[in-house]
Amino acid sequence: NAGVMQNPRHLVRRRGQEARLRCSPMKGHSHVYWYRQLPEEGLKFMVYLQKENIIDESGMPKERFSAEFPKEGPSILRIQQVVRGDSAAYFCASSPRRGRLSNQPQHFGDGTRLSIL
Amino acid sequence: DQQVKQNSPSLSVQEGRISILNCDYTNSMFDYFLWYKKYPAEGPTFLISISSIKDKNEDGRFTVFLNKSAKHLSLHIVPSQPGDSAVYFCAAWGGNKLVFGAGTILRVKS
Numbered sequence: 001n002a003g004v005m006q007n008p009r010h011l012v013r014r015r016g017q018e019a020r021l022r023c024s025p026m027k028g029h030s031h032v033y034w035y036r037q038l039p040e041e042g043l044k045f046m047v048y049l050q051k052e053n054i055i056d057e058s059g060m061p062k063e064r065f066s067a068e069f070p071k072e073g074p075s076i077l078r079i080q081q082v083v084r085g086d087s088a089a090y091f092c093a094s095s096p097r098r099g100r101l102s103n104q105p106q107h108f109g110d111g112t113r114l115s116i117l
Numbered sequence: 118d119q120q121v122k123q124n125s126p127s128l129s130v131q132e133g134r135i136s137i138l139n140c141d142y143t144n145s146m147f148d149y150f151l152w153y154k155k156y157p158a159e160g161p162t163f164l165i166s167i168s169s170i171k172d173k174n175e176d177g178r179f180t181v182f183l184n185k186s187a188k189h190l191s192l193h194i195v196p197s198q199p200g201d202s203a204v205y206f207c208a209a210w211g212g213n214k215l216v217f218g219a220g221t222i223l224r225v226k227s
Binding site: 004006033035040041042043044045048055056058059091093105106107108109110111 | 121123151153158159160161162163166206212213214215216217218219220
């Protein structure tokens with residue numbers, strides 16, 4: 001499967017725990033984007049990363065949320081001390097180049113559904 | 118601030134007829150638009166896009182129209198098929214990211 005891979009597909013955490021969501025981009029793609037979808041809403045941008053660099057984190061909450069895309073391995077979205085309001089579907093997308101400059105569509109993974117008890 | 122709006126939460130269409138999904142935007146800096154289709158428990162799948170230098174783009178049964186002066190775009194699906202039943206998202210490139218509308222649920226009845 002050469003698509004964007006996200007794991008786990010479902011993640012259940014208790015309030016106060018940490019959640020780690022992983023995303024492996026499509027082969028040859030070095031640009032990764034994270035989006036969050038709350039129930040009954042569209043996808044909201046969180047962060048845009050290239051290998052080892054955060055390019056735009058304007059959609060990330062200021063506290064508890066962090067993201068990385070190391071030189072080797074998948075991109076990780078980390079949520080510390082989770083709260084009920086973090087329950088959502090988190091989608092990762094990738095593109096081969098800086099999307100806006102090439103007008104490339106982003107290719108999405110199937111998401112991680114995070115549930116907070 | 119909802120910069121991309123899809124004002125119809127749902128649409129029901131008979132198989133074989135035309136489906137028209139609408140999208141409005143407020144940011145005049147947007148100049149590239151995309152439509153994505155999403156099934157439950159899956160990620161969005163790219164359908165079709167249009168640049169602001171065009172007013173129409175066609176791909177098989179899917180056509181997107183753009184009216185820049187009205188800041189409005191629409192997706193036409195003809196003929197509609199039951200497999201088209203899904204959530205359709207309109208999106209615009211805004212800086213480094215896609216800005217999405219809230220989606221329209223399309224139900225195609227056979």
